[in-house]
Amino acid sequence: MTYCLRHEALAALMSGALVLGMLASGTCATEADRDSSTTRRSDFLTFSAPAGERPATTETIIDGLKAAILPNGRLITPAGVEANVEAPKPFGLALSPDGKMLATLNSGAGPFSLSLITQLDSPIPEVSLPDTFPVLRHID
Numbered sequence: 001m002t003y004c005l006r007h008e009a010l011a012a013l014m015s016g017a018l019v020l021g022m023l024a025s026g027t028c029a030t031e032a033d034r035d036s037s038t039t040r041r042s043d044f045l046t047f048s049a050p051a052g053e054r055p056a057t058t059e060t061i062i063d064g065l066k067a068a069i070l071p072n073g074r075l076i077t078p079a080g081v082e083a084n085v086e087a088p089k090p091f092g093l094a095l096s097p098d099g100k101m102l103a104t105l106n107s108g109a110g111p112f113s114l115s116l117i118t119q120l121d122s123p124i125p126e127v128s129l130p131d132t133f134p135v136l137r138h139i140d
Helices: 002-036
Strands: 057-062 065-069 090-095 101-106 113-118 126-128
Touching: none
Parallel strands: none
Antiparallel strands: 057 065, 090 101, 101 113, 113 126
16 A cells, blocks of 8 residues: 555656656746747847738849739749730630630629630730630540
């Protein structure tokens, strides 16, 4: 019986020491984190957004191209030629098998629509907005 009591007392003592050790190390880590804000920062690691301190905008010039700055500080520029589909929120694209026509599905505040873009190799692609949706099917 004495062995059993000694074993339980030792287990309780070790558990208490473990809990106190964890609390002490957490307090020290918290103090170290608090003090690190007042210490010298690393010259090796510096992170910043590509736009730096510039605010978000849709009208800016980057490397001679019309571009935009996103709210997260990223820069975006168009690749290729922009074509205005004259519809809100184009969200789906499909390129014809021969690569000569591009279709966009549009949604948003207006009615759903379909835009067909041809003359993709020219500086000014032609955009047409069919009145009705034709039956679209893929033919090999």
